Amino acid sequence: MVTVVVGAGIIGTAIAHDLQKRGRQVVLVDRDTPGMGASFGNMASIAVTEFMPASRPSVWKQIPGWMLDPEGPVRIRPSYMPRLVPWFLRFIAASRPSKLRELEAQGAALCARALDDTLALLRETGLEDQISQEGCLSLYTDEAEFKADRDHIEILERFGFPHEVIGRQAIKALEPELSDRIGLAVLFPQNRSLKDPYKLVLALADRFTALGGRIVRGEVAGFTCSDRIREVVLKDAPPLPADEVAICAGAFSARLASALGEPIPLETERGYHTQIMAPGISMKHSIIWPARAFMVTPTAGGIRVGGTVEMAGLDAAPDYRRAKITVKRAKEALPNLKCEDFTEWMGHRPALPDTVPILSASARTPGLFYATGHGHLGVTYAATTARLMGELITGARPAVDLAPYRVNRF
Numbered sequence: 001m002v003t004v005v006v007g008a009g010i011i012g013t014a015i016a017h018d019l020q021k022r023g024r025q026v027v028l029v030d031r032d033t034p035g036m037g038a039s040f041g042n043m044a045s046i047a048v049t050e051f052m053p054a055s056r057p058s059v060w061k062q063i064p065g066w067m068l069d070p071e072g073p074v075r076i077r078p079s080y081m082p083r084l085v086p087w088f089l090r091f092i093a094a095s096r097p098s099k100l101r102e103l104e105a106q107g108a109a110l111c112a113r114a115l116d117d118t119l120a121l122l123r124e125t126g127l128e129d130q131i132s133q134e135g136c137l138s139l140y141t142d143e144a145e146f147k148a149d150r151d152h153i154e155i156l157e158r159f160g161f162p163h164e165v166i167g168r169q170a171i172k173a174l175e176p177e178l179s180d181r182i183g184l185a186v187l188f189p190q191n192r193s194l195k196d197p198y199k200l201v202l203a204l205a206d207r208f209t210a211l212g213g214r215i216v217r218g219e220v221a222g223f224t225c226s227d228r229i230r231e232v233v234l235k236d237a238p239p240l241p242a243d244e245v246a247i248c249a250g251a252f253s254a255r256l257a258s259a260l261g262e263p264i265p266l267e268t269e270r271g272y273h274t275q276i277m278a279p280g281i282s283m284k285h286s287i288i289w290p291a292r293a294f295m296v297t298p299t300a301g302g303i304r305v306g307g308t309v310e311m312a313g314l315d316a317a318p319d320y321r322r323a324k325i326t327v328k329r330a331k332e333a334l335p336n337l338k339c340e341d342f343t344e345w346m347g348h349r350p351a352l353p354d355t356v357p358i359l360s361a362s363a364r365t366p367g368l369f370y371a372t373g374h375g376h377l378g379v380t381y382a383a384t385t386a387r388l389m390g391e392l393i394t395g396a397r398p399a400v401d402l403a404p405y406r407v408n409r410f
Contacts, residue, residue: 035201051107
């Protein structure tokens with residue numbers, strides 16, 4: 001059996017690696033080298049507590065105000081607004097209380113496995129030392145900010161995710177560089193950080209090829225189907241024969257699914273980061289500040305500052321003012337942070353309107369599978385997704401019921 005995995009980010013590479021271990025002959029294809037998309041610039045966090053649906057009312061009711069604020073956490077380019085209307089209608093539909101409870105449970109089912117699955121994958125690839133022992137701190141200036149984030153904490157309590165509320169003295173003991181403005185924090189001990197997520201993708205790709213897998217660099221132009229999937233057509237290279245195809249191309253998966261007559265409501269949430277190699281400070285924990293909508297992670301030999309959401313499609317040029325906004329906000333939490341020897345980056349997060357990913361066989365083409373729409377949790381879900389898709393594709397019973405993650409649920 002030849003399985004072609006389309007997309008060599010963390011999701012596709014992890015799936016290709018898992019399938020090769022299970023005895024499939026796997027070809028991993030991407031127009032770039034492994035890990036050069038969103039997997040290169042993500043915030044390096046195994047963020048097991050961050051599965052709350054973005055469509056909850058406490059979020060979407062703020063969107064109009066954010067859009068009027070040029071430095072707000074969500075920015076929609078006016079020219080792209082008409083394209084977003086169908087996606088936003090599904091987004092609002094996912095905010096019904098009963099639907100939110102379903103989506104919370106679906107996210108929690110994946111996140112409950114995420115850290116253990118990630119640690120197992122790191123042990124298998126000899127990269128145990130590439131994950132931090134420290135967790136993540138969620139920051140609040142005062143009780144009012146903490147109460148504004150209470151729905152998040154209540155969800156974690158309901159599903160039993162460990163967390164600890166700490167005061168100013170304990171905060172300073174953990175991270176002395178944090179501002180005295182921070183009066184409260186919640187420590188998430190399971191939200192560990194990778195020392196370099198890009199290197200993890202490269203290590204997986206190397207292990208995959210050592211097991212006999214093949215990596216092909218090429219742009220997918222289409223597919224040949226008869227009674228089932230037959231081959232992957234490349235733009236400037238011979239087609240790849242395939243008994244099975246797994247589409248794992250992140251935000252670009254929508255174009256491929258549409259070509260197969262199976263459109264999915266996938267948008268890109270364009271995210272920005274600033275990688276600072278001379279920050280003038282050191283940190284052990286990652287930090288998030290919900291009221292300021294940014295994250296800081298010690299990773300890739302420096303400190304990475306990211307956050308913000310921009311809706312502008314796959315083809316618009318980056319607007320690096322978005323990266324500068326998050327650095328400005330990070331300095332509110334870290335007053336001694338210097339932004340020297342830095343680079344700025346923009347990438348495409350694959351966003352579905354109900355926040356949970358698609359992990360599914362095709363509803364119309366035998367031999368075709370999808371693993372996409374992981375949003376902000378690609379690194380978090382990667383090891384778990386690889387195991388579940390490996391089980392699904394090879395006919396084993398997945399460890400999680402995948403019916404809620406089906407491609408035709410919209």
